[in-house]
Amino acid sequence: MRKTIRAIAYSALLFLGAWNAVAQQLEITDDVRMRVEPDNSASDVVGIVPKGTMVSVIDRQDRWYKIGYKDTSGWIFGKFARQRVKAEEIFSKQDVSMLPPVPVGDDDGDKAPERFARVTLDGTPVFEHLSAGAPILHTAQKGESFTLIGQGDAWCKIVYKDTSGWIKKANVEIVDSKPSQKYARVLRDNTNILYYLDPAAPRLNIARKGDLFELVGEGDSWCKVAYKDTSGWVRKTEIEILDSKPDKADIAVKEAKTLLFGLLALGIIILLISVIVTFRHIKAERMRNIYVQKNALILAKESKHVQYMLTNATKTMEHCFTEIGFNISVAKDSVTARNNIESGMPDLILVDWDFETAIFQKIDNLFARITPQTMPHFLFYNVPDPTSVPSCKALRNVNFLGISVVDRDIFKVVTPLLVHHSEATQSPKDIQKGVQRCALEGEIAGGNLLEVLQFIEIGSKTGCLMVETKGPFGLVYFIDGRIVYAAAKGPVYGVDGVYEILNQPMGKFRFITNKQPKTANLNLPTLSVLMEWTRQKDESHKSG
Numbered sequence: 001m002r003k004t005i006r007a008i009a010y011s012a013l014l015f016l017g018a019w020n021a022v023a024q025q026l027e028i029t030d031d032v033r034m035r036v037e038p039d040n041s042a043s044d045v046v047g048i049v050p051k052g053t054m055v056s057v058i059d060r061q062d063r064w065y066k067i068g069y070k071d072t073s074g075w076i077f078g079k080f081a082r083q084r085v086k087a088e089e090i091f092s093k094q095d096v097s098m099l100p101p102v103p104v105g106d107d108d109g110d111k112a113p114e115r116f117a118r119v120t121l122d123g124t125p126v127f128e129h130l131s132a133g134a135p136i137l138h139t140a141q142k143g144e145s146f147t148l149i150g151q152g153d154a155w156c157k158i159v160y161k162d163t164s165g166w167i168k169k170a171n172v173e174i175v176d177s178k179p180s181q182k183y184a185r186v187l188r189d190n191t192n193i194l195y196y197l198d199p200a201a202p203r204l205n206i207a208r209k210g211d212l213f214e215l216v217g218e219g220d221s222w223c224k225v226a227y228k229d230t231s232g233w234v235r236k237t238e239i240e241i242l243d244s245k246p247d248k249a250d251i252a253v254k255e256a257k258t259l260l261f262g263l264l265a266l267g268i269i270i271l272l273i274s275v276i277v278t279f280r281h282i283k284a285e286r287m288r289n290i291y292v293q294k295n296a297l298i299l300a301k302e303s304k305h306v307q308y309m310l311t312n313a314t315k316t317m318e319h320c321f322t323e324i325g326f327n328i329s330v331a332k333d334s335v336t337a338r339n340n341i342e343s344g345m346p347d348l349i350l351v352d353w354d355f356e357t358a359i360f361q362k363i364d365n366l367f368a369r370i371t372p373q374t375m376p377h378f379l380f381y382n383v384p385d386p387t388s389v390p391s392c393k394a395l396r397n398v399n400f401l402g403i404s405v406v407d408r409d410i411f412k413v414v415t416p417l418l419v420h421h422s423e424a425t426q427s428p429k430d431i432q433k434g435v436q437r438c439a440l441e442g443e444i445a446g447g448n449l450l451e452v453l454q455f456i457e458i459g460s461k462t463g464c465l466m467v468e469t470k471g472p473f474g475l476v477y478f479i480d481g482r483i484v485y486a487a488a489k490g491p492v493y494g495v496d497g498v499y500e501i502l503n504q505p506m507g508k509f510r511f512i513t514n515k516q517p518k519t520a521n522l523n524l525p526t527l528s529v530l531m532e533w534t535r536q537k538d539e540s541h542k543s544g
Contacts, residue, residue: 027054028049031051186209197233212246297329321350368394371394375396456526481525486501494522
């Protein structure tokens with residue numbers, strides 16, 4: 001028992017003696033500046049003591065140690081040194097064997113966690129060593145990150161490539177983990193990467209859409225990217241910043257999605273164009289079918305003269321219908337008339353009541369036998385008493401005029417016959433009511449302007465039709481339903497002005513009654529102008 005106690009006491013004394021010797025030695029754990037006085041801010045640096053150096057302690061003041069290194073002495077901060085040596089440097093093998101076993105800690109377990117310095121200010125220099133006029137290793141930009149070796153009150157030591165450097169502590173923030181590497185992906189072809197931050201700087205490279213570069217730093221409008229063994233500047237608007245480097249599979253998926261969305265957008269555009277073209281085609285067909293050139297057959301042995309109300313002049317029935325756009329055929333005997341009807345059914349048949357005895361019953365019996373798929377319209381004139389005409393068996397759309405005929409009587413009958421839709425069976429009175437329901441002002445779209453012109457022509461109206469698109473576009477004056485003046489934006493006058501107004505797909509119109517022009521540049525039946533306009537439209541569609 002006594003021997004055991006003596007052994008323990010001897011070991012303790014031996015250990016305390018060894019520790020006293022160790023306490024006078026320091027191991028430098030990082031490159032550290034040796035100063036004249038124990039003061040970071042006011043004391044000059046007399047040298048740098050490298051990491052791993054063993055130094056002797058001369059004096060101590062708080063956390064500062066005065067050490068001897070090479071041929072000089074100075075103060076170092078205790079954070080960069082530790083009292084640690086290997087046991088075999090102090091004890092002999094015999095002495096060590098006499099010591100009780102002592103657990104030895106792992107160096108890695110004592111190592112402080114790695115920290116990083118992230119630059120917060122563009123243009124921050126990294127110096128080779130800490131002294132006035134030291135060479136600049138690198139000019140760092142905001143966002144760059146470096147491994148932190150050590151730090152003082154005003155400076156930090158960082159790892160730069162294969163060496164180390166010094167950087168102002170005010171220009172960095174210390175973080176516990178290295179920020180993830182970001183990347184810049186180019187968004188458009190011919191993107192310039194400049195040598196330095198100046199729009200007039202030389203080009204380092206011309207990047208193409210999809211090129212990927214490591215992001216070195218970024219500002220408000222520019223980014224710095226790594227290119228080969230150097231770096232360059234690129235406008236922020238021309239790149240997309242990524243938090244991680246995409247792999248090829250992600251890029252392929254994204255490109256496939258972009259292609260799919262592009263094809264989908266193209267399909268939608270093509271569909272919209274097809275719908276618009278189809279709509280316009282339908283509308284054009286409808287407009288073409290409202291007024292098209294018609295064929296008229298006149299059964300008369302002598303020409304009938306028609307009085308023009310506006311000029312009091314008289315013209316033949318043939319001339320009257322030719323003027324408004326009809327193709328006219330004349331039959332002076334029943335055989336010619338029958339052949340014309342059977343060879344090509346006309347749209348309108350005009351019959352002189354005096355052509356033959358009981359001509360009305362003969363024509364009625366003829367059409368009862370042949371029963372055409374489309375029944376033409378009939379206009380009997382020179383009827384002594386239109387109210388006493390007996391009812392017919394087969395004829396439809398029949399009108400009767402007396403012995404005295406004026407152009408207005410003909411136009412009231414003929415205008416509704418030109419309409420190729422559900423209004424074809426309406427009477428002039430019904431059409432006038434329909435137009436009046438639309439009022440004397442409204443939208444051009446939907447054929448309203450054509451119906452208004454019919455209303456003006458049938459009702460022998462006098463007034464001014466004003467048309468606006470994005471502003472005043474044109475005007476047409478009427479006297480007793482005839483066009484006497486027209487002008488449209490351009491300027492375009494006369495019948496061409498009417499055509500310009502009729503060609504407008506959208507806009508508004510207003511008809512002011514009893515308003516006359518100071519001068520005239522036309523004197524045409526409204527119906528003839530409409531017929532010629534539709535003929536030209538029909539020819540342009542066929543040629544297109």
